[in-house]
Amino acid sequence: MKDISGDLCLQLGLNLKPRNDSIINKMKIGWMLTSSRNNAGSRMHGWNIHDYFLAKGIDSEIIYFSPKYDTKLEFSKKEIDKIILEKYDILVLVGFKSDETIIRLVKLTKKAGVKIVYIKTDEISLDLVEASDATIMVTEFAKSELPLNLQQKINVVFDGYEQDGSVYKKHTNKKCIKLVFISNNVYSALPQIKSLPQRVSLKIIGPPKERVKKYNIRKKVFSETPYLFEYKVWGLDTVEKDILDCDVAIIPYPDKHLRAEYINRKSSNRLILFMSYALPTIVSPTKEYENLIEQGKNGFIAKSEDDWQKFIRQLRDNPKIRRKIGIAGRNTVVGKYSKELQAEEYLKVFKKVIS
DSSP, rough: OOOOOOTGGGGGOOOOOOOOOOOHHOOEEEEEEEOTTTHHHHHIIIIHHHHHHTTTTTTTEEEEOOOOSSOOOOOOOHHHHHHHHHHHHHHHHSSOOOOOOHHHHHHHHTTTEEEEEOOOSSSSSHHHHHHSSSSEEEEEEHHTTGGGGGGGGGGOOOOOOOOOOOOOEEEEEEEEEEEEEEEOOOOSOOOOSSSSTEEEEEEEEEEEHHHHHOOTTTTOSTOOOOSSOOOEEOTTTHHHHHHHTTEEEEEOOOOOGOHHHHHHHOSSHHHHHHTTTTTTEOOOOHHHHHHHHOOOTTBEEOOHHHHHHHHHHHHOOHHHHHHHHHHHHHHHTTTTHHHHHHHHHHHHHHHHOOO
């Protein structure tokens, strides 16, 4: 299957020329993804990197993606043979779980001399780590969970913010604010914030009903939250406008989840995204967030329900502090965590694999 991403790489605004690097110029990369651009994992670890590679003149191609976010692969032996005939140097598998078909694909392509790079953010497949030539993960904690004999295959690369870095919130002097919360995980009630202070409203940006029905069958979509809020379905074309419509970002987790493995495996990509837009952000205390936030300088870490109320009111009543924290947060991440720099880190891994 040929690359169907069209000229989206041109929309990155990149004016880059291929470097005089024989490894890069000869490299041919094929991507297999579990979803379209509408899924964060496939987009941030596949589509975005692919776009950047195209802009740099690298031979990169989306071989396959599942429009329905299917982590299992149904490929015939004939389809696998077609992939082998394309003579890729590297086959990148993004988000897949181990099953009979994917293991057969890896074995046959490796036998033909293709290198395998496996990318997964959580629920890592040990079979695929063992079978791959390199694995990319997003946190040191996720790496630390793996057996010691596999550590040398693991490369930890951050998730970049998904904008060109030029857009950010222009804060006003108003003393009423709108909070924004983005999550693919749904809860019966918004964690930590049991009531909204006066002159504070809330927008939740979350998954569509179809996804909730498929992956969160027993969960209610914030329906037990005891105050009014606006719910917007996440959309690739609308999410930036929805974020910039708000004044303060929040990332709350239930206390009982804070030590859960699935939380500690997560990257700080949502926090980095909010900070890149100069939105002052209040977060629950996770290791990845604590690594980025200097308390009261570029964000807030709320360790109790009282903290959440205190920091929300402080940002509501002090427009200058909103602006100051927002700009400080932006200065923390812009130029350090861009998707272009993320792609360069991927490129280092790929070059190491084939050199």
